[in-house]
Amino acid sequence: MEEFSINNVGVKVGLEIHQQLATNKKLFCNCMPIESDEYSIKFQRKLRASKSELGEFDPAALFESTKSKTIMYYANHESSCLVEQDEEPPHELDEDARKITLIISSALKSNIFSEIYPMRKTVIDGSNTTGFQRTMLISQGGFYNAGDIKIGIQSICLEEDAAKILGEEGSIRKFGLERLGVPLVEIATDPFEVELTEIKKIALSLGRILRSTKQVKRGLGSIRQDVNVSIKDGGGVVIEVKGVQQLDQLEKVVEYEAKRQHGLLKISKKIQESNWNFSKDDKKDITELFSKCKSKIIQNAIKKNQKIIAISFKNMAGMFGFSPYEGIRLGREVAELVRFFGIGGVFHSDELPNYGIEESDLEELKKYSEIKENDAFLILASPQEKINTIVDQIILRIEHIKDHGIPIDTRLATQAGETKFLRPRPGAARMYPETDIPPIIITKEELLEAEKNIPKSWDDSIKGLETKYKINPQLAEQIFDSRYIGLFEKIIEKININPTFVASVLCSSITNLERSGLDSNLLKNEEIMKSFQLLEAGKIAKESIEIVFENIMAGKSKTIEEAMKNASIQSVNKDDLEKIIEEIVEKNEEIIKNQKERAVGPLMGIAMKELRGKASGEIINNLLLKYIKKKIQNLK
Template structure:
């Protein structure tokens, strides 16, 4: 397998930032975006593809139609109304969202249009009940400066956020409407050359500018990056959707660079081979009857489900499915991901057989039917009759595209930073005018107000935070970039507690517990605020907070009181603490005699093991030192 440097492959990355705006209401109604797990309303839809004004079908829409999903929606009257259910026309555009969009566009020196035209963007994956997303182009052009380099802005749009996916299994896909219609700002940047660290820094800088307005939502899912990636001689541009964290963004860019350059290598090898293509008439064979004796559990399940099994002969393609220019990059893997999005479990190819319970006798049957020689390859696919031909057409098209390099497609980012096939790239046919909302004029007064409300720069905001709460520069940066900045200011504004300690708990303690696999979503703001109230009232020690959070984030407790009971935490007075310390010193006289005052280290560990969460480490330290000195004076 080869090695490569990102600087040598002509990597270009264009970021699209999607940021929820904290207007506390949705874009075209007054519903509040309150997330809930209790739904009083349930209904379902089947969405279908329609032609654009030009009489054309969008390729991404057609691809989604082939899945033939039934969409089930769950709603709560607190967070959605008839607008979200598509039973009532949209209300007027939310002025707060529009004003904030103008402020951000002005901050980025982007040219705002005098008139805004709401458009419909066709989306039939079920994420919008209407079958389209409402979007408005606010401005074009502009720039953001990152490390002295100006990065151009292509466009800024104000649009509706999508519904939240709850589940996708078989022919049923489920969404909740809590998030549908929340105002979302999309900022598309010019493509830039550079490595993943540079791209991460650009995303961070833009995110900080948005957060400086103090009017955008925080937390996982509130800001998402779509990444358009291409490499030199690759061919198509790949859009990667669903990147929610900066570390994930860095990994996605690195993976796509490797994947796309690997596809370029595969294309070079194919162009130097005798592979010419696949004949749908001559190279596809139904082997359902021939494989009824195959012992593979996968094949037997397919037969039981009345699936059809077909084999595709690919002349002069031997070894190409398994060819691995870079670790994890193979054409066989690409094809496997492609068919999964038709609801098909996968495909078998000749480079990986015998395997999966498919034996040499089964392969021999296929080779005889297809009349393949040692230079040929073949694919086996099992699927319902309603899907198999669509899937085979997609496979044939994908193999023929493999000679060109990287196909233009939309992919989904995984949590590990890889990407998987999602759908073909959409075209211009998906956009058409919104007929329920008239054009929106932007007045000179609104533009003047936007200029007056440009937020402070990130550096200024950080310095202000640092001075106001006497934080060091590192902690100021961490709390400003975190999802807890508003909560931090609420706590230190209302409760008499050390701001540095609060910031450290929110930025470090919770993060460390998350890294250990615990769920921070279980830790409500109410619980966090109450923990600091108890600390300020002297009812718990500083050390108790981590124990409480660990109990709640692990699911063992739901409330602070329950966590205190489960962890047997209760404060004890200094008299009792001193009794315990004297007892520990008596039991460890040899350590005190040999190490003298340095014995405070090992003894501290022994005492805190017994008193953890019941008294502060500072009190224990002072009482230990006092009693060690007293003991040494008596020796």
Template structure:
């Protein structure tokens, strides 16, 4: 039984539908010949304002309207090596990349999914700025299919081939910045049927599907190259919540657990509201402008809002006292939900009556509001400060969210955080966001292409793992770790170029780097070129095995940018055996008491002292042999 501290997940009717988004390693983009090269130098800069438009049925998509309400200016940065006029929306898309199409058909066939004879490119409205066009091009390749996970059959809903989005660089105030390096990279979306189960089961399903994709050896690896979206619901919750941006499996398990707790908590809040006298909120009768009345408020937050010419409004909610602070489970409160909602409009936050006086707002300020609103004992109120251009739209959203609270869980899109929680992102999109692509004709799938896909179905994960074990003489655990890691291709590249022990290389890539990451260091600073060069230096005898962790630590901490710089900063240089032995003899002389008491067992504590002194300048094997030899010699001299 999978338990959260307050309840059992098995008892709440948790359902999760997984969507896997995997970049394909075709070395070019989906509708042009640009290579997906990530850069930090941009020679092109331009900006856009995106707006929502009606669908062919004359309807606006709710997610598009929400993004439009933020009034963001989108600034794009591009490099001519990784993007062209197609990404800038200044030129029509070129022909579909055949390699991406071929790979999509192979994966669809591997999952026994029914492939369509004709593929119709569609436009999916996206106006958060992540696409310069205001839409994402996507194609439904197949429907149906299955994958076996631990003896259970999990159904496949659909498989789509689409463009990846631009990379978010920053979002501050009314400006949002993107890089076009990633925009247009081929992306395969696999949507699975919803399943009942606990977070560990969901993680295992994602792991199995990820392994199938990696078995093709034609998918991109590394952080950001595979992302999981999850659709989560609980029994009696009401709406389905889509959580986006889960990049790691451990994070996925935490996200599902958190979302299960949050949604079950919202169900508890709804039950409490249904048993209360809360009826609703009238915008015309229950919203008051208190800007002038609060000019004397000494809160720094309010004073800053007044200085910025913001409007301050209060919302009276009758028979709602205590509901904002009610906490069915730790971290689950309606006040927190409302706070996250307004933050995504670019507004700092909202105050509610269950937490006041606080934040520099004094009792006299609260009394002013209560008198204006004519608040009764069982009533609650909210206070929000925002630019006049946004405040009414935000208030509409707050009122709508409070009314939805009575029904349980609102259908919305949320964003996964690194800690495994989720925050409000936008409303769920509607059917009106998808419409036909007019610049690309339908794409045929021939019988020859289908036959080719059947011939190229990848080996199973078990077969691939066994092949890896035999080829590189790795143990089963290390084989599994390197296969699942983002370093598999790099591992094979190192072994191919350099005569070095595969077990040692796999251990460095899977354990050493991971341990440094756990200590808060950034593996993104450690380039592929740096890793290859470190093993080359080891092969040439210019550094010891022990130096590699010191070098990586220097680079991943930001102290050094290159291997040469790391060697200099860490004072690492190869030391010959004669010098190593002299250092060992000196240390033995200083620690004769340890040798006298522990005899040959003294090699343990002395080994630590010697290795600390040498700091990666000699291998542990050489140090161990020389230390043992000189300890024995010392014992003979001491007559022991």
């Protein structure tokens, strides 16, 4: 097994940034995009692939249709209407979304078209009730600078966001419609060749340009990075990796995908050397043969009336387990494909005997299927109706790897920074004109207005925050890049409170709680605002804020008041506070005798255990010093 070096394969990367726009309604209706888990409407659909205007099927749509899923939709009247349910034509394009997209295009020096044509992009995975996503090309060309690196812009589109996946149960896939139709700008960069460490900076710089408009949404799920990866010897194949949620993942994803592609080229050469070709006789039903096999996986499949199938591969012994680089194997490629169809997995000859399949089972199989020593084989269990489709797709994939090297896929980023098969790459047949919406004419006045509203640069925005709120550059950068910038400015505007303290709570305290595994989505903006109002009114101490946030983010409370009650936080009046401090000093006379005024340290720890969240640390410290000095005086 070789050590992979990304510097030797000539990697090119392109980014696609999808950013939700901060509008008051959806792109083609008047519904508000309100997140909710309460659904009063429920309906189901079956989506199928249809031909394009030229009579062609899109390969991605055809492939998705092989899964034959029933789609269950959940909605509520607050966030969706008949447009989302595909029972009513789309309304006029949202004016705010149109204006914001023109400003973004102008800020990126992109050439805006005078006529915009809405299109339908075929999507039949269920994330759109219509079976397509509405999208429109706004502009092409342009650039921006990420430090010293100039990044070209390929295209800027305005489109609808997809529905929110709620989960899958067997053949039913569930979606919530609150997010469907939310305006989304998609920015695709030109491909670039840079050091891996620069990719995050390039994505961050583009995100900052978008945030500088102050007209894009913030928070989890409001921005998403897809990344296109290709290598020098890949024959022009570009792999799109979807769903990179964290910028820190980009570097890992690009490195893994480059390694996978280069590894597949090596696997391709190996298969070519084997002279393998598939024939129909290489597929055998071995359900009866394996009826007494001790493998729990096999027995469970037989109990469900599934078929056990073996596929033999002439002269390919060792091929499924061959690993040119760590983690890259033909067996893994096949397993990913099989899981797409809802099948748990596949056994290959290079990992057997194992998983309860014994040597005796393999001997019988080899005899029955005429498998020789130089041959390889796969064993899989599947419902009868899926078997032919799955076997066809496995063979097509291995044939493609043999003949062309890298299959043209759309892949999904994993939490570990790897990629897994999602679907084949869509083709030109995927896109066709939207017949329900007339062309959109962009006037010269609109272009001039967009030019006037190009936002300040990120650097100028940071300097503005530093000056206006008298906060340090690091904190200004953190609060600007966070989802709380709007809330921060509203708090400072309405409440007489130190901006540095507010920014620290919003950036550091909440982030630290998130790192402990708590959910910041449970902490609503109105509750954060309320906590600072209670602080200003003297009903809560500074030290209490993190305690109540922790309580809410842990799911123990929903409101600040409830969290204060659950965490036993209540303000102590001055007289009671003095009495508690005096008692602490009296009980620890020995420490004061030995340490004099230095006793404030250990006594502060004792006091904070009793008074944490009930009084300011500064006030407690001052009172301790006062009573320690008084005690020292009395001891003389």
